[in-house]
Amino acid sequence: MATLWTGGKIYTMAEVGETVEAVLVKDGKIVATGSVDSLSPHATSIHDLQGNVMYPGFVDSHLHIIGYGEKLKHIDVSNVTNKDELLSIIGERMKSASRDEWVIAIGLNETQFDKPIFPTLMEIDALGEAHLIIKRSCHHLILANSKALAFAGITNETPSPKGGIIEKVEGQLTGVLKDTALYMIVNNMPHITPSYIEDALKKAVASLLSFGLVGGHSEDLSYYGPPMQPIQAFRKVIDAQQSFKVHLLQHHTVFEEVAKMRETSSPYMEFGAMKIFIDGAFGGRTAALRKPYCDEPNNSGMLVHSMEQLKYYVQLARQHGQTVAVHAIGDLAIETILAVFKDYPPPQGQVDRVIHCSLVDDDILAQLASLPVAVDMQPQFVQGEFQAELARLGEQRALGLHPLKSLLERGLIVAGGSDAPIEVPNPLHGIYAAVTRRNFGETHNGYNAHEKITRHEAVHLYTIGAAQIIGQDHFRGKIEEGYTADFTIFEEDLLSIDIEKLPHVKVVYTVVDGRIVYANRCEG
CATH class of the missing domain: 3.20.20.140 (Metal-dependent hydrolases)
Structure with a gap:
């Protein structure tokens, strides 16, 4: 099953202003980018962006997820x-x-x-x-x-x-x-009990996804009892939901x-x-x-x-x-x-x-x-x-x-x-x-x-930069063949909208491994 994402502006972040017409995704990976005509014969379904704007999935490179919860x-x-x-x-x-x-x-x-x-x-x-x-x-x-x-x-x-x-x-x-x-x-x-930690973690992840974040680099393992306690919470929430990617310091x-x-x-x-x-x-x-x-x-x-x-x-x-x-x-x-x-x-x-x-x-x-x-x-x-x-x-x-x-x-x-x-x-x-x-x-x-x-450069901080800092920029942070199909999709173009309106732009979808894990509105 391969899905073609098209119908809106798609920024690759590989070069300044570089866009592609369509992205073909299969098994959580980007298998190709290019024109609709060249890629549609290989797709079994099409996801129409309806004029919205796609970027590589945004990642917060330093936060405390449980603390935020x-x-x-x-x-x-x-x-x-x-x-x-x-x-x-x-x-x-x-x-x-x-x-x-x-x-x-x-x-x-x-x-x-x-x-x-x-x-x-x-x-x-x-x-x-x-x-x-x-x-x-x-x-x-x-x-x-x-x-x-x-x-x-x-x-x-x-x-x-x-x-x-x-x-x-x-x-x-x-x-x-x-x-x-x-x-x-x-x-x-x-x-600070296991149920308290898990509840905080669930609340945090739901909020982070609503901001268009597909992942975060977090430091939580020394504040909530023995380290196994927060680790088990991450296992139960993060590994179970498979909707958010956590890099633990x-x-x-x-x-x-x-x-x-x-x-x-x-x-x-x-x-x-x-x-x-x-x-x-x-x-x-x-x-x-x-x-x-x-x-x-x-x-x-x-x-x-x-x-x-x-x-x-x-x-x-x-x-x-x-x-x-x-x-x-x-x-x-x-x-x-x-x-x-x-x-x-x-x-x-x-x-x-x-x-x-x-x-x-x-x-x-x-x-x-x-x-x-x-x-x-x-x-x-x-x-x-x-x-x-x-x-x-x-x-x-x-x-x-x-x-x-x-x-x-x-x-x-x-x-x-x-x-x-x-x-x-x-x-x-x-x-x-x-x-x-x-x-x-x-x-x-x-x-x-x-x-x-x-x-x-600012968008780069949350995409390619967040991948580079942990040595993963060869498969995360860009929309390119072989990269993970993590996307953040907004209603407006962050690179051209009036700067005072930028902080209020709505997230339409947060996508992890080709799956929509947060939707701000119904499709269509």
Whole structure:
């Protein structure tokens, strides 16, 4: 059975603006592209695109799928604009919560407030008697009420763990936990059961498919109990549905444990690079900088690991023939891990991955270009907190914030993602941000406008780029003979529609292995 897809514009992404009239698909693969006349004799059925526009299947190159599902399950406070509103929304939920329940709010961004300050521990304690966790939008900082702190045994005397901060003022807990300190609570909450994980995963996948995503590179294996627990959830949901393709990064803390399990990959779920956090984030001023923060002259952020630890982890990955993917935001963090990569390169033909790569200069760009390294960017990061980051870094240093064009000009492989639940995992939002470098509704020329890229380059991030970064660009990311029949089909042409309308273009179909796995409307 061979199906001919035709009747609309079909972008191959092989070259700028390249289109074909028809695509012949059989057994989940593209067997030919060309004209309708040449291919129709070989088709047993025809799928009429009815004027819609087809692209290779979009992939989010960096997100946390289960974490995104949790955001869909819990209280989303990402649009809250003042502290009183935050306390009111959470307070309403706390009123109906039992004493043993866990109330979780996700997406706090105090830089949107008139006064950018967090609620005090006293203020959140007054909301109710349930356990309460408020996750900042960066997910590198949480606010925990006294009951949640007590659950983890955190007192005024508890020292901060390595790579994290238990914040105290005059020796008293504030409820703020940063980086590894927050794992003392969030990795041990009792409601993280197999059924909870599976429900979050199902909700996430349904949402991702509606955004036109055929797959995602996710890091979830160290946050939900023993790694076998999330792995089994992926097996039950992803392998069973066969509607979404997941590439799983493996946190260094569970890397060896997963290796001993001898888990095998499938067409819909595969195991990828070792994941290491090098530093924190700008939001909590824990991103590691060469020079101090402008608004905290005694603080340069922090490196999560020593150089010796980083060398150990990278060598461990190499012993297993594996690449490494690192969270590195500050310039010192990027510089530090690149030095390790230089001494311990990946297997021939493979590339390591720098995720975020948020603050660069010409020296760092040159180092990146000299190594077998790819960059995993989140274009939406330029939107949310640029002004706050500018205040923390200063105008000169901020010229290197959230690069894109600079990376592409140096020939680096660059993929695009959302880091959901931090950003909305709609690739159209990322494309808009990459092209305009401004928030929706704004009219200026863009934050660091010198880093704007073309629409073709932006779509490339979510198609070919997402395949290149995991070495699969020989069979994914393009519409070409021999490639997987993964397609994202929109109502409009992303490369020509008015740019302000682009984020609102509707997905018509999401297609995986030639099968429609999401339809926004009935055919015909």
